[in-house]
Amino acid sequence: MPTFPTLRPRRLRRSAPLRRLVRETHLDPGQLVLPVFVRSGDAESRQPVASMPGVAQTSVDEMLRDAAAAVEAGVGGILLFGIPTAKDAVGSEAWDEVGAVQQSARALKREFPELVVITDVCMCEYTDHGHCGVLTPSGAVDNDGTLALLARVAVSHAAAGADIVAPSDMMDGRVRAVREALDGAGYTDTPILSYAAKYASAYYGPFRDAAESTPRSGDRRGYQMDPANGDEALREVTLDIEEGADAVMVKPAGPYLDIVHRVKATTGYPVAAYQVSGEYAMICAAAERGWLDRDRVMMESLTGIRRAGADVIVTYFATAAARLLDGGWGGGD
Numbered sequence: 001m002p003t004f005p006t007l008r009p010r011r012l013r014r015s016a017p018l019r020r021l022v023r024e025t026h027l028d029p030g031q032l033v034l035p036v037f038v039r040s041g042d043a044e045s046r047q048p049v050a051s052m053p054g055v056a057q058t059s060v061d062e063m064l065r066d067a068a069a070a071v072e073a074g075v076g077g078i079l080l081f082g083i084p085t086a087k088d089a090v091g092s093e094a095w096d097e098v099g100a101v102q103q104s105a106r107a108l109k110r111e112f113p114e115l116v117v118i119t120d121v122c123m124c125e126y127t128d129h130g131h132c133g134v135l136t137p138s139g140a141v142d143n144d145g146t147l148a149l150l151a152r153v154a155v156s157h158a159a160a161g162a163d164i165v166a167p168s169d170m171m172d173g174r175v176r177a178v179r180e181a182l183d184g185a186g187y188t189d190t191p192i193l194s195y196a197a198k199y200a201s202a203y204y205g206p207f208r209d210a211a212e213s214t215p216r217s218g219d220r221r222g223y224q225m226d227p228a229n230g231d232e233a234l235r236e237v238t239l240d241i242e243e244g245a246d247a248v249m250v251k252p253a254g255p256y257l258d259i260v261h262r263v264k265a266t267t268g269y270p271v272a273a274y275q276v277s278g279e280y281a282m283i284c285a286a287a288e289r290g291w292l293d294r295d296r297v298m299m300e301s302l303t304g305i306r307r308a309g310a311d312v313i314v315t316y317f318a319t320a321a322a323r324l325l326d327g328g329w330g331g332g333d
Contacts, residue, residue: 024307025303025306025307026306027299027302027303027306027321027325028325029073029074029075029076029321029322029325029326030074030075030076031076031306031311031312031313032075032076032077032302032312032313032314032315032317032318032321032322033075033076033077033078033079033116033118033272033312033313033314033315033318034066034067034070034075034077034078034079034314034315034316034318034319035078035079035081035314035315035316036058036063036066036067036078036079036080036081036104037049037055037056037057037058037081037082037083037210038057038058038059038060038063038080038081038082038083038100038101038103038104039057039058039059039082039083039085039100040059040060040082040084040085040098040099040100040103041059041085042059043059043060043061044059044061044062045057045058045059045062046058046059046062049206049209049210050209051205051206051209051210051277051281052206052207052209052210052277052280052281052284052316053281053284053285053288054284054316055210055277055280055316057083057210060100060103060104060107063104063107064107064108064111066319067108067111067112067115068111068112069319070115070318070319070322071112071114071115073319073322073323073326074322074325074326075115075318075319075322076115076116076312077115077116077117077118077163077164077312078108078115078116078117078118079118079119079120079166079314080100080101080104080105080108080117080118080119080120080162081101081120081125081210082094082099082100082101082104082120082125082126083100083125083212084099084100084125084126087126087127087128088126088127088128089127089128089129089134089135090123090127090134090149091123091125091126091127091134091149092126093126094122094123094125094126094149094153094156095149095152095153095155095156096156097156097159097160099156101119101120101157101160102156102157102159102160103160105117105119105157105160105161105162106160106161108161109161109163116163116164117161117162117163117164118162118163118164118165118166118193119154119157119162119164119165119166120166120168121150121153121154121157121165121166121167121168121169121178122150122153122167122168122169123146123149123150123153123169124169124215125212128216129215129216129217130214130215130216131215131220132146132168132169132170132171132220132223133145133146133149133150133169133171133223134146134149139217140222141171141222141223143171143172143173143223144173146169146171146174147171147173147174147177148177150167150169150171150174150177150178151177151178151180151181151182152181154167154178154181154182154192155181155182155185155187158182158185158187158190159185159187162190163190163191164190164191164192164193164246164247165178165182165190165191165192165193166192166193166194166195166249167192167194167195168195168198168251169195169223170195170198170220170223170224170225171223172239173243174194175192175194175239175240175243175244175245176243176244178192178244179192179243179244191246191247192244192245192246192247193245193246193247193248193249193272194240194245194247194248194249195249195251195274196233196236196237196239196240196241196245196248196249196250196263197225197233197236197237197248197249197250197251197256197259197263198224198225198249198250198251199224199225199226199227199251199252199256200219200220200221200224200225200226200227201224201227201251201252201255201276201278202278203252203255203276203277203278203279204252204276204277204278205277205278206277206278206280206281207276207277207278210277227255230258230259230262233250233259233262233263234262234263234266237263237266237267237269238267241267241269245269246269246270247269247270247271247272247311247312248263248267248269248270248271248272249271249272249273249274249314250263250271250272250273250274250310251273251274251276252274252275252276252278252279253273253274253275253276253279253305253310253313254275254279254301254304254305256273257304257305257308258308260273260305260308260309260310261308261309263309264308264309264310264311265309270311270312271309271310271311271312272310272311272312272313272314273305273308273310273312273313273314274313274314274315275301275302275305275313275314275315275316275317277316279301280315280316280317283297283298283301283317295320295324298317298320298321299321299324299329302315302317302321
């Protein structure tokens with residue numbers, strides 16, 4: 001192999017056109033998914049989330065305005081989270097045909113049929129106790145008792161027009177339950193994007209403000225993954241694929257790029273990575289203080305997630321990043 005001075009790697013870095021020519025990792029707006037938080041009920045409602053600058057809980061009509069901006073920028077999809085009008089012990093509004101997610105899915109497919117609509121399938125936003133499943137009399141999460149409810153939610157989303165359903169609860173066996181329910185209801189073509197490796201992360205704090213889903217007691221470490229475990233993530237992913245998942249997700253993204261890479265290299269399946277609320281909020285906060293260049297750090301972080309192996313990136317920066325890419329962003333050149 002040639003050595004210095006014959007080989008000078010800097011030769012291919014000395015101008016923006018050269019750097020773009022040999023760039024290995026490319027971001028495309030169509031690979032980005034924008035998460036949104038939607039309330040049913042009042043029209044023209046927008047309630048900013050204090051811990052997530054630029055993010056708000058919205059009514060369905062306001063969500064459509066955000067979707068229009070995302071579509072114009074070339075964003076590939078939207079991930080819907082619903083905020084119920086009322087909560088109960090079993091999260092019954094999660095499968096209400098006029099619930100926020102169901103209304104939003106129908107509206108999106110009517111207004112923007114080309115946009116991929118993904119729906120979050122979980123109970124935490126809808127239960128009065130804030131956990132991702134129903135509880136036993138002792139207060140523990142009832143894994144098996146939750147499966148039928150998750151399946152019911154997924155079918156209601158598919159019936160409303162969701163292109164993909166995404167169970168995020170981390171109950172064992174949920175993918176099989178959802179697949180069997182979808183197939184039994186005639187939605188054999190509806191894919192499942194499983195939150196297969198979802199960690200019990202401290203980076204979720206701002207999301208819980210946005211989704212109003214903080215547990216009233218205890219935490220989620222009994223069903224979400226230990227941040228110290230990597231091999232376990234591969235076991236979780238393998239189980240979900242065997243149960244019928246069409247694509248898998250790693251969440252969070254930035255602190256778990258090794259997991260993103262291992263999942264992609266091991267399975268070859270489509271892999272999504274979720275750049276979560278805490279990752280987003282930290283970049284925004286540092287940029288507001290003048291400590292970081294927001295656009296450059298935003299794009300560098302997304303490129304790193306893509307380079308690790310993610311095919312799809314769920315990010316609150318989706319519209320902003322897509323606009324930069326559409327405008328010819330050259331990696332900071």
